[in-house]
Amino acid sequence: MRLLATLFTSFILLAALPACTVIREAPVAENLRAETETEEYKLCRDLLICFIKNDASGFVKKLAPENAKLFTEETFRKTRKETVASLGEPVSFRYLTTLEFVSLKPHVWAVRFRRTDRTGQEEFFSEALFRVLTGRTKEGEVLVLSFQIQ
Numbered sequence: 820m821r822l823l824a825t826l827f828t829s830f831i832l833l834a835a836l837p838a839c840t841v842i843r844e845a846p847v848a849e850n851l852r853a854e855t856e857t858e859e860y861k862l863c864r865d866l867l868i869c870f871i872k873n874d875a876s877g878f879v880k881k882l883a884p885e886n887a888k889l890f891t892e893e894t895f896r897k898t899r900k901e902t903v904a905s906l907g908e909p910v911s912f913r914y915l916t917t918l919e920f921v922s923l924k925p926h927v928w929a930v931r932f933r934r935t936d937r938t939g940q941e942e943f944f945s946e947a948l949f950r951v952l953t954g955r956t957k958e959g960e961v962l963v964l965s966f967q968i969q
Contacts (some may be wrong), residue, residue: 851889858961859953860914863926866951866963867912870930873899883962902968907934908948915948923964926936 851878862881869878875892882890903909928949935942948969953961 832847859917859924859926862953862961863928863951863961864914866966867928867930867949870899870949871909871912875899881963883964906945906968908934910944912949923952923954926953 824964830942866878866881868874869881874944875895878895879887879890879892909930910933913929913931915929918925918927929946930949931946932943933942950967950969951963952965954964955961
């Protein structure tokens with residue numbers, strides 16, 4: 820009798836589940852399209868293009884003024900040289916996501932690096948995360964507040 824009651828209860832619960840309310844979110848493709856049209860996305864993309872092209876001047880110009888004083892063109896060259904020595908030459912990037920955070924926007928990108936073995940015969944690739952934190956001034960201007968390769 821208990822088994823019958825358990826089976827009956829299970830059947831009722833399973834029959835009721837499809838009637839649960841579901842909140843529809845925009846499909847991933849729609850979300851991605853909306854994210855890639857933002858000023859923040861375009862600024863981050865331009866920053867990465869400067870990084871890949873080894874454009875120190877362009878990279879530093881994209882930073883918030885206070886950060887540009889600390890992270891100079893010379894600092895860019897030194898940091899990029901160290902990155903290339905440890906990860907390889909950056910060759911491409913792709914957008915992953917923008918995380919939800921109070922008033923700042925952490926953007927996550929994957930950067931692809933190319934290296935060769937010691938003989939120079941074999942080429943291999945690896946990826947690292949490139950995180951960019953953006954914010955807006957009271958006037959609405961988008962600024963790069965920080966960035967980090969992991």
